[in-house]
């Protein structure tokens with residue numbers, strides 16, 4: 332089918348596809364002549380909004396303004412990360428494939444006893460790739476991805492936040508298979524006995540838990556093999572750097588709790604190699620080996636910062652001359668550049684901090 336005919340078609344599958352399809356980035360038109368059947372980005376946007384409106388109209392009991400906000404702020408389009416972009420974390424990747432990706436791609440196989448989990452938590456030190464993993468899951472599982480943060484759910488107006496949470500789950504169900512990704516889940520699922528907890532965050536948390544439970548209940552009520560079951564695949568995937576501050580009730584709902592540790596030496600080396608691959612540098616295999624000992628305790632994002640900073644080395648020493656130096660005369664990045672950067676790009680997690688994660692992982696993490 333041509334793009335036009337698939338968009339014009341009234342089937343619910345094609346609607347979902349359109350709503351999920353990435354909005355084309357605002358780039359200048361390429362030289363190649365547009366195909367006759369191509370839909371312009373503007374037309375597509377109008378069509379998409381019309382479909383969203385229609386969808387909102389179909390859903391009873393959902394606040395329209397809240398639903399609009401979910402569509403405009405929360406559905407992520409074309410934000411693609413693939414497994415290969417993420418260095419290491421092999422066990423986390425296979426765990427996510429088994430728990431989310433395969434069940435979403437082959438729902439017929441994952442029924443009854445093999446019913447997929449409704450909640451998965453990724454926890455570990457900051458900058459270890461939790462958000463990247465969630466984004467890769469979204470790409471690879473071909474699902475609608477809702478990426479929400481506490482701040483997009485917290486509303487100044489009493490009661491508005493609960494409406495947003497209800498709209499979020501209703502739309503996620505409607506556009507299933509869906510993944511609701513909540514970054515920094517601890518900030519909306521903080522412990523109940525936390526003194527600082529105010530009325531509004533308590534209400535968001537309760538509404539979230541209620542809506543989340545309704546997913547599992549709906550699934551349990553469905554007979555094996557019924558179509559609804561397939562249609563209501565919604566998974567709550569969450570990430571946190573502070574797993575210990577999550578409410579116990581919420582913690583229990585995350586049946587899978589995957590530890591995302593600091594990268595292994597081999598992974599750091601791979602990541603460093605990959606980051607420098609597109610630049611001219613003189614680092615040899617031995618240099619990379621030497622860096623392993625020096626970057627012990629560095630997270631994935633620390634390694635990224637280190638490489639970025641080292642890459643500035645050759646430019647930094649040029650000062651204002653930088654403005655007049657031809658590109659091919661910029662010297663390559665050297666081991667010394669990386670060593671200089673090591674002076675002030677330090678690991679963001681301390682040894683003691685790490686022990687806390689490991690202890691929590693032993694106590695509450697899923698093995699594997």
Ligand code: ADP
Nearest residue numbers: 416417418457458459460461462463631632635
């Ligand atoms: P987290 O969600 O665990 O705090 P992110 O997924 O946001 O961490 O990672 C932050 C940045 O660090 C990424 O954008 C990426 O540049 C880098 N990074 C972290 N972990 C990895 C990894 N395993 N492979 C490649 N890059 C990584």
